[in-house]
Amino acid sequence: MANTIRELRYNLARSYIGANRHREAIPILNELWEEYPEESRFAIQLFQCHLALDETESAEKIMEKALGDKQEVMEQAREELNQLVEELKDKKSEDYTEQEIHKLRKLRMKATLNPDAVSFFRGSLLFAQGNYEEAIRELDKAKKAQTHNLPSLYLKMGYAYLGLKKWFDAACYFMQVLELDPANPDAHLGLCKTHLKEHREDKALDEAMAALSLIYHNPQAHFLCGLALYRCGQITDAVKAIETAISQNPIFPNAHRYLAGIYYKEFQDGEKAAKHRNLAREAQQRIKDFKAGKIDLNQNAGSISDWVIEINTGNKPKLDAPMEDTVIIVSGLPRSGTSMMMQMLAAAGISVMTDGVREADESNPKGYYEYEKAKQVGSDNSWIPDAKGKFVKIVAQLLPKLPSGQPYRIIFMQRPLSEVIPSQDKLLERLGKKGSKLTPEKLAETYQKQLKQVEQVLNYYQDIEVLPINYNDAIANPKLIATQVNEFLGGKWDEKAMITAIDPSLRHQKS
Known part of the structure; x- marks a missing residue:
């Protein structure tokens, strides 16, 4: 016992x-x-x-x-x-x-x-202390003891050489890791850092993308991808990559600092630059408090206001399928702005799949644009052929139920959870129903897990293209968003009508 x-x-x-x-x-x-x-x-x-x-x-x-x-x-x-x-x-x-x-x-x-095993632990300690030369000597002695785990040993030695600014030696060890373990994302990140130090931005970008192809939920890889893109002059893509890193890990001081610099230097946006400098300081303090045992970073209290849950489908090529053969889907979490996007598309002149069963109400006076059969897509998808060339609203969690082999263009709405969750509660209150028994933090974690599964499934689809749209960006800059949506859908729709359909007064919950 x-x-x-x-x-x-x-x-x-x-x-x-x-x-x-x-x-x-x-x-x-x-x-x-x-x-x-x-x-x-x-x-x-x-x-x-x-x-x-x-x-x-x-x-x-x-x-x-x-x-x-x-x-x-x-x-x-x-x-x-x-x-x-x-x-x-x-x-x-x-x-x-x-x-x-x-x-x-x-x-x-x-x-x-076993003296070799002792050398491994001494080397690990010396590495953590920043004594890289001594660490390398000890780790080199440990090769005999770590024959079952040489990738881990070589990885540590590679990073030790990085610390000594010996880029060639570092790269050699990272490549040895990949020879033993081709699916090791950390080795790709090590090579990415090495190439960045040597100003080989194209190769650094390749390695960052290789790491992301192995594990997409990888904030460090997205951040390094953003650095490489920025140095290559791809500013907009760099911002997107760093923002993805922050969405996956809001407590990321370096990412916030770098993003602040880009907003200030490239876009002259002092407000966003100041916001990210403040977030960098807050993140640094949270890490300090965590190391001191004052807080638990796994408890997400205080950070939910900055969470924007999204899905990512990697670097899929654009669809070649003509619009008349494509099903257009507006998706996202409930209360993330899907109805607003449906109103925009309807105003632009695109045919909508809706049955009017759910009528407009106080929460959505312009209507929900829902189609009841879409809610049972997992058990009945016979309506899909009729949706070609039209758009339909499907909640994010049901996207994996879509039948494969059909081209889809998905407009995925994103909104901070500090707005989504209270907005859901208010809607349920108006309907006389109880909200979730989960705390906002637990509900946020649940959404993250659900959409991570959605992301993994959609990555297997061949004929799919996703356009993420931030709800608050649509409210603040409707002209830009209307242009993005129109280009995504072939460029022949009425952008002015889309802009007119956006009504900021209907924004039910602000941060």
């Missing part, structure tokens, strides 16, 4: 680590290590937790204590081993019982120390 409880506690700690909740794993590992000092695995995980939190002094103390404990265990094991060998000296090895064999093996393991 004691062993079972111990393993359950250890698994809980590992789960916390896997969720980047190292602060919560530390007390569990501390207790386990105190109760079972001979179990070095607890000390190793504790050491890694403190490194992850950039607490190198604590990590060093743990390493030294673990080595001291190991020394005591080794001395005791050697005494017991000598005693056991003496007891078995008159017995042939083939006559040893299974129990004796097991005890010999266990004592021999306890009586030895």
Whole structure:
């Protein structure tokens, strides 16, 4: 029973680590290590937790204590081993019982120390402390101990050489990682950073895109992609890439700072530049508070106002299919501006799929433009052929239910959750229904998970193109948004009518 409880506690700690909740794993590992000092695995995980939190002094103390404990265990094991060998000296090895064999093996393991493994942990600590030359020397010694995990070792050595500004050596190690593990996004990011340092922006962009092709939810990759795009003179795309990085990780000081610089220098937009400088300071303080144990970054309190949930479908080529063969879909979360976009498209002269079952009301006086059959697309998609050349509204969570093989153009509406969630609650209140029992933060997390699944499914579709539209941008700059939508849909529609259809007075919830 004691062993079972111990393993359950250890698994809980590992789960916390896997969720980047190292602060919560530390007390569990501390207790386990105190109760079972001979179990070095607890000390190793504790050491890694403190490194992850950039607490190198604590990590060093743990390493030294673990080595001291190991020394005591080794001395005791050697005494017991000598005693056991003496007891078995008159017995042939083939006559040893299974129990004796097991005890010999266990004592021999306890009586030895793997110096290569020690070098790996010393190298990891030195790397975290910024002592890259010493780190490389120690990590080089560890190659024998890390044969099962050479990609991780080479990756660390590559970044150590980056720290020493030895770009060629860094690139060599990152390429060795990819030879062993071609699907390693961190190695691509390492090469991206190397190319940026050497002013090879095109190659840096290729590596950033390679990393994103492996893991799209990768804020650092989007940020580096933005840097490369900016240096290549692709300013608008650079802004989009960095904004994607921030949408995936709002607590990203460098991304906010860089974006502030672009807005100030390239667009002379002092307001947005000031906003992102403030967000950079706030993010830096949150990280500082987190490392001090004052807050938990996994609890999203205080950050929901800046969340804009979106889907991304990578770098899919534009559709070649003519408009008359394409189904146009307006999608997004409820209360994200989908009805407004439907009104814009209807005003522009595009045919709409609607049945008028849901009538206009106080929440949407201009109408919802819904089509009841679209709500059952997972069980009945017989209406899809009739929707060619027309547009229809489908809630984001139902997009994966669309049948494949049909070309789609999707206008995906995005809006800050600080506006979406209260707007949903007000709508439900008007309808006399209860809102979600979840907190806004938990509901936001739920939406993120749902739309991540939507994103993954849509990435498998071949004939699909997505245009993300920010609701607040449509309100603030309807002319720009009308132009974007018209170009997305072939460029033959009435932009002035689209602009007229946008009514800022109907904006139900502001930040």
